[in-house]
Amino acid sequence: MARIRNKKRNMFVKPIVKKKQANVDHITGDKIPKSFVFARGKLPGSLRQLQMDLRKLMLPYTALKLKEKKRNNLKDFLNVAGPMGVSHFLILSKTETAPYLRVARTPQGPTLTFKIHEYSLAADVAQSQLRPRCPQDLFKNAPLIVLSGFGSGEQHLKLTTVMFQNIFPAIDINTVKLSSCQRIVLLNYNKDTKLVDFRHYSIKLQPVGVSRRLRKFVQNRKVPDLRNLQDVSDFVTKAGYGSESEGDDEAATVTLANDLGRVNKASTKSAVKLQEIGPRMALQLIKIEEGLCSGDVIFSEYGTASEQRQETNQNNEEDAGDDEGDSD
Structure with a gap:
């Protein structure tokens, strides 16, 4: 007869660990x-x-390799945006008159429509520079946003300010790391031309009063060629590599709160350098709609209702064509 074994088994209950929400900043909340x-x-x-x-x-915080198909309409992107936590759409379109950029908040708007008067690609900006700068970790963190000239008190400018401020993550000045501040997006509104200058820069800090040769030596960790020099001071003060004053302007310097790299040390002054990396655009706000690419027009640069309808039809003609194709 088989022997019955009474063995006590201890049950292990796995503790429940709350996962951090991917869509929430763990510092600012x-x-x-x-x-x-x-x-x-x-x-x-x-x-x-x-x-x-x-x-x-x-x-x-965007889909760099977002796949698009001709049959996709705006509802398709909206259906995917919800589960992925996408809060804004940037939509490019082209009519017979000009290219347009629509900036919309999902899922219910509002939508800002800009006419692109001029634009330069990032490659064009880089080709115009003697030493283009694009470190590997430059796009690891979101850029800072700076808006200038939008404080006139007009309602459409206030909406524009709020829209662009909410596109990029907010920062806490008490906890932000200096190493994460690598880029800046600058929007400057010209009240005379009614154009918004859109610029994108990289941020670089250089210690004040340090020669270029010495700075590069510390950063690159390369042993310099000193065979033709009588003294190490000749290396530091050699003609053409003296203490540059290009970044020593008091208005362009900051005092660091902590170390940043091998050269910029805490409690020392460093010069703030901005180098444009593109793209560059000249935008004109022509319309603000209450909904997502639809709804009541809150603001329009055009004077007559017929011109408003014409511009609306031009911007939405492709969306309407896609919708008809899907229904077939």
Whole structure:
């Protein structure tokens, strides 16, 4: 007869660990805005490249390799945006008159429509510079946002300010790390031309009063060639490599609260350098709609209702065509 064994088994209950929400900043507790950058309708090659430049600018909280198909309509992007926590759309389109950029908040708007008067690609900006700067970790953190000239008190400018402020994550000045402040997006409104200058810069700090040779020596960790020098001071003060004053302007210097790299040390002054990395755009706000690319017009740059309807039809003609294709 088989022997019955009474063995006590201890049950192990796995503790429940609350997962951190991916869409919430663990320091500030605020929801991190995310974006989709896509096109409506057929775009020429230069605007396609501008679309990729905007995606790169919005990193790391955007879909860099977002796949688009001709049959996709606005509802398709909206259905995907909800589960992924996407809060904003940046939509490029092209009509017979000009290219347009729509900035919309999901899922219910509002939508700001800008006419693109001029634009330069990131590659064009880099080619115009003697020493383009693009470190590997430049797009690891979201850029800072600075708005200038929007404080006139007009309602449409207030909405523009709020929209662009909410596209990028908020920062806490008490806890932010200096190493994460690598880029800055500058929007300057000209009240005379009614154009918004859109610029994208990289931020670089250089210690004040340190020669370029010595700075590069510390940063690169390379042993310099001293065979033709009589003294090490000749290396530091050699003609053409003296103490540069290009960044010693008092208005352009900051005192660091903590160390930043091998050269910029805490409690020392460093010069703030901005180098444009693109893209660059000249935008004109022509319309604000209450909903997501639809709804009542809150603001319009055009004077007559017929012009408003014409502009609306031009901007939405591709969306309407996609919707009809899907229904077929």
